[in-house]
Every structure is written in structure tokens, then in C-alpha cells.
């Protein structure tokens with residue numbers, strides 16, 4: 029099939045590349061010429077394991093094209109995926125849909141034959157209705173169909189998540205586009221993915237409800253971890269004990285820092301904002317947002333306690349600053365609030381991250397990037413394991429430092445407390 033992906037961010041690029049790998053002819057369009065030129069050279073602007081190999085392979089065999097020409101790309105394709113960003117509105121909580129509606133206007137000017145137009149971007153309930161309204165201003169309704177097909181891939185696992193999804197959700201109000209899309213996804217369905225067809229509005233809400241539920245699960249275990257710390261219980265026992273109940277499930281029950289990334293913070297806010305618009309109070313999700321926003325302060329107060337409230341001139345090393353492992357994404361990472369707060373109190377911060385230097389800390393006083401794990405640790409007073417990269421999972425701290433021992437605050441519960449303590453280190457972790 030001939031597909032056009034509009035927007036080459038995480039969702040657009042990964043889905044486009046994976047669709048081309050399944051044998052479709054895919055054009056990925058972006059208005060950013062530099063990005064498109066880089067992609068044509070096989071250079072991928074995001075860190076995502078396995079992605080650049082697939083870009084190179086499918087670009088070479090001409091299944092994958094890159095372009096800045098939106099009109100031509102739309103006209104050459106049968107299925108158009110809208111994959112542009114829906115960030116939180118500045119100073120608000122609702123999703124900024126300006127990019128979506130601009131694209132809808134462009135599509136309305138370019139329809140030359142029947143098109144299936146799909147939102148893969150995460151969009152609030154009724155956005156599909158509005159896209160349909162915009163396009164029908166210039167086109168007869170039998171010339172196009174607007175469908176919702178939310179994407180559930182995780183950064184760092186994106187290719188696997190695309191190829192082996194738990195489910196494929198198609199929200200369309202007509203059966204013809206449903207048939208075409210079932211066919212498009214048939215290679216994944218035959219490998220075991222569940223395919224569900226719903227109304228367009230339901231598909232839009234499934235995405236938000238899923239992300240809000242996962243964010244709730246993480247926040248729930250984070251709060252239980254707080255209680256475990258006060259009662260001398262190991263939160264991991266709780267996660268295992270709860271997770272074995274099939275109704276609960278063991279995933280997304282790892283306690284840690286505040287959740288971050290490009291989706292959970294944005295989508296939890298957006299769903300409450302949509303609910304407000306429909307005069308419905310999503311009080312559980314609102315409380316999750318509040319709890320998560322407070323979590324970095326809570327962990328910071330633990331840091332102050334660990335250092336006996338003497339932060340000035342303390343050398344603190346962060347291992348990992350991205351919001352999770354296997355990504356270079358800094359969006360809403362809890363390090364973005366913790367590092368400036370510690371710097372303000374006079375700490376000297378060094379950080380190591382496998383994805384390198386971060387411009388986000390450029391202007392923060394006394395913060396420096398060290399390009400080597402060992403060097404970043406030597407001379408520290410406190411080491412904070414912030415992100416669960418494999419690189420940090422089997423460090424021999426005893427061998428690394430010869431002299432003064434640092435304190436370790438393991439925010440991802442990577443190490444066994446008894447093992448590290450037996451090596452003479454002061455060790456703190458989350459909920460145990």
C-alpha cells in the first residue's frame with residue numbers, strides 16, 4: 029500500500045520505517061529540511077535502538093522515501109497518517125492541536141482521489157470530528173475517511189512495540205476503511221496482535237485512558253514505596269505480591285523517581301482538560317498528576333536528609349539524566365527539576381549519561397557532563413542512580429574508588445542493599 033506519514037517525530041518515523049519494512053511504499057514528510065536531508069543520509073535524529081539500520085535498509089531498497097513536499101506526498105499516497113506533535117498548550121493543560129489542524133487544512137487542499145486520513149498522534153476525543161469538518165469544507169465526504177489509530181509504542185522499545193503490539197486499535201465510523209486497515213496490519217495480526225475496531229471517538233479515548241492508567245499504576249506504587257520506607261518493608265515484595273494477581277499484573281509496578289517522558293505528563297493533563305470540557309471530574313487522574321509533580325520534591329528532601337542538610341559544596345554525581353533508559357529524551361525527566369534545585373543549594377553536580385551531554389543543563393551553575401562513568405564517580409560525596417541504563421547495573425563501586433567512599437542513592441533499585449552495604453557503602457534506595 030502507498031502510505032504517507034506526516035511528521036517524522038517518534039511516532040511518525042518509527043511507524044513509517046516499520047510499515048516500509050513490512051513491504052509498503054512509505055513517504056515520510058516533514059517541513060524540517062535539515063531533518064529530511066539527515067534521514068536521506070541514513071542519520072536518525074533520535075536515539076532509538078535498531079531504527080537507523082531499518083532506515084538505511086528500506087531507503088536503499090526504495091520502500092522508504094523522505095520529502096518536504098507535503099502536497100505531492102499526499103497525492104501519491106492512499107493512506108495518510110497524521111503524526112505531528114500535540115504538546116501541552118503553553119500555560120495550560122489542554123493539548124495544542126494547531127499542528128493537527130494545519131495539516132488537516134493542507135490535506136483538504138491536496139485530495140486528488142479517495143484517501144484514508146488517520147490520526148496516529150495522540151488527540152483528544154472529538155479531534156477526528158473536527159478534522160473531518162475541516163476537510164469536508166473543500167471535499168465531498170465520499171472522497172475521504174477520517175480514522176483514529178493510536179500508537180502505543182514506548183521509546184527505547186519502539187520497534188519491538190510496533191512489530192509485536194498487544195493490540196491494534198482502529199476507530200472508524202465506516203467499514204470500508206476498517207477493511208483496508210485490517211489488511212494493512214495483517215502481518216502483525218498474523219503474529220498474534222489483537223485487532224479491535226471501535227468508533228473513532230472511542231479509539232481517541234483508549235489512548236489517553238491507557239496512558240493515564242499506566243501513569244496511575246506507577247504513581248500508586250511510588251506512594252506505596254513512601255509507606256514502605258516508613259514501615260521497614262521492601263516495596264519489591266509488594267510489587268511481586270500484587271503483580272501475581274492476574275487482575276493487577278506485574279508490569280509498571282517499579283517504584284522510582286517521578287514519571288516523565290513525552291506522553292504520561294502531557295496526556296494525563298490533556299485527558300483531565302478534555303473531561304473538564306465535558307463537565308466531568310477525573311479526580312483520580314488529577315490526584316495522580318499532583319502526586320507525580322510533588323515526587324521530585326519528596327526525593328529531594330530525602331537527598332537533603334541523606335546529606336544531613338549540608339548541601340553546599342557537596343559533590344553529587346547523577347548516573348543517567350534521561351527520563352528512562354534507552355532513550356536520549358529529556359522531556360519531563362525528573363532530573364530537570366532535581367539538578368537545578370541541588371545546584372541552587374550550592375551542590376557541585378556532575379553527570380554521566382550514555383546518550384551524552386545535555387544542553388538543558390547548559391545554564392545551570394556548577395553542573396558538568398563527564399564522558400566516563402568511572403571519572404564521574406571519583407571524588408563524589410553522593411552518587412544518584414537516576415536512570416536504569418544497563419551500563420549502571422554491574423558497577424564494581426569498591427574497585428572504582430580507592431579512597432573516600434561515596435554515598436549511593438539508587439532511585440531505580442538496581443542494586444541489592446545488603447550486597448552494597450557489605451562493601452562498606454552507605455546505600456539508600458526507593459521503598460526499601
Ligand code: UDX
Pocket residue numbers: 179180181182183184239242246279280281282283284285286287288289290291292351352
Ligand atoms: C509511554 C507508554 O508506555 C506508551 O504506550 C505510549 O505510546 C507513550 O508513553 P514512554 O513515554 O516511552 O511510553 O515510556 P514508559 O516506558 O511507558 O515509561 C513512562 C514513565 O514511567 C518513565 O518515566 C518510566 O521511568 C516510568 N516507569 C515506568 C516507572 O517509574 N515504573 C515502571 O514500572 C514503569
